[in-house]
Amino acid sequence: MVEISECDDLEIYVETVVLMYCDDLKKKLIGESVIKILALLKVSAAIMFDEGVMSCLMHLEAVPWSEDEEEIVVTCLEELHLPDDDDSVTLILQRVSSEAPSTSSTRNRTDDIFVKLLTGVLQAKDDKARREMKVLIFKLLREEADHDVSKDTLYGLCHRCLTSLVLCLSEVTTQMNDPGNDRGALMGEIAREAENMLWMVDILIEKKMCDEFVKLWADQKELANLHSKIPTMYRHEISKITAQICVGIGRGRILVNRETRFAVLNTWLEALYDDFGWMRRLSSRTLDRKLVEDGLSQTILTLSLRQQQVILMKWFDRFLSKGDDCPNVQRAFEVWWRRAFIRQILAEQDTPQLQITLYD
Structure with a gap:
């Protein structure tokens, strides 16, 4: 300077x-x-x-x-x-500051501006411009320390994204078998809505407000049902949302109770398994496989031993049949095995007198 x-x-x-x-x-x-x-x-x-x-x-x-x-x-x-x-x-x-009568009015004005910006990005028609503005707006939100965007504002936009995603999948299920439809356009439409939802999840994680969304995502039974009816090539972008949630939980950036953690895996884990091969091949530049696998492993290990067993035994069968097209959570499997068996055996060996007393 x-x-x-x-x-x-x-x-x-x-x-x-x-x-x-x-x-x-x-x-x-x-x-x-x-x-x-x-x-x-x-x-x-x-x-x-x-x-x-x-x-x-x-x-x-x-x-x-x-x-x-x-x-x-x-x-x-x-x-x-x-x-x-x-x-x-x-x-x-006035070039660098504006008069603000109160903190509340400043917050409201900030919210209003960000709502317009976020809505504009979500509704953008040009894909390249939308991606560039997502990067820019996310950077601005990350730097926005004094006047955080309100939780209601962000979740209002999340609900809009979810509604759009459900409507998009509903339309695709009715148009899928029509030979006159452009498959590329259908894939692009789903990908665009899924990317919008993923962007909102990234913002919620950055703002430490994602806990309620995990429960919301776990409750999307209708969306998960529609997802299962659509070929993987169309729908795989949606599973990135589940992957990002697992990464957030696994890194301790999303704090939710065990019931919610198990619920989100119960609703979406099979879909993530089904879509992982397509995610890996078509999103190799944007998908960090190791990050997703580590996040999923850590999320599974936060559950009860019984829940870990249910999930990991199903994963074991899936991995043996799909190989690289299935997330590799061997680390979680090893930790669960040691917790469930080896440690308990060692604990029993360390307390022989207690066992004899009980039998007596």
Whole structure:
């Protein structure tokens, strides 16, 4: 960052005096850097050269600033303590801040803006632009620390996405056998709605608000039923939502009770198994297989031993028949085996006297 103090004080003073004899200050200042203008402004204010002050302020209001210069401009204006009734200072500062009557109104305004932005992205027609804006908006939301988007706002959009996804799958089930339909278009429609839902899940996880969505996703019996009626090539994008939830739970970023964790696997795990081969092949660039498998393993291991056994025994049979087209959760299987058998055997061996006493 360049500091104003780096400018030569004597040179700036001389230049300011020369400006006092200039007929067209506006034209004279054109092309000067923001740092140079701020230096001239400080000297003009010190020697009470009002016309110079006004010309510098008009210049600052008209030219663009870099992000580093922005901080210097604001600091300089605050230090100079120019008259409060000076409209030029107000116009300059309005570039970086807006008046807000209260915290609640600021929050409401932030919510309103983000609703429009999020809705616009979700409804975007151009796929490339939608993907780019998803990255940008997610980055902005991650940086938004002072005024978080409200939970009601985000969940309102989640419900819209779920409704759209259900309607989309309902339409596809009725159009699937029609030879006149474009299969590529049908796949694209499902993928677009699934990507929107996945994006909202990412935002909820980032904002630490995803616990209620896990229960909501576990309750999507109708959607899961529609999902099972559609060929894997059309529907596999939807299973990325389940995978992302498992990653969030497995990494401790989503905290839900055991009943909900088991419910979401009970509703969607078979679908994830069925779709995993297509996810692996068609989404190799966007799907981190190891991350998904680790997340699923960790999620399974948070359940009771009995629930772990039910899930892992079914996985064992599936993995033997599908191989790489099934998530590999061998680590979870090993941990469950040691918990269920080896540790219990060791515990029994460590307490022989207790067993004898009980038999006696």
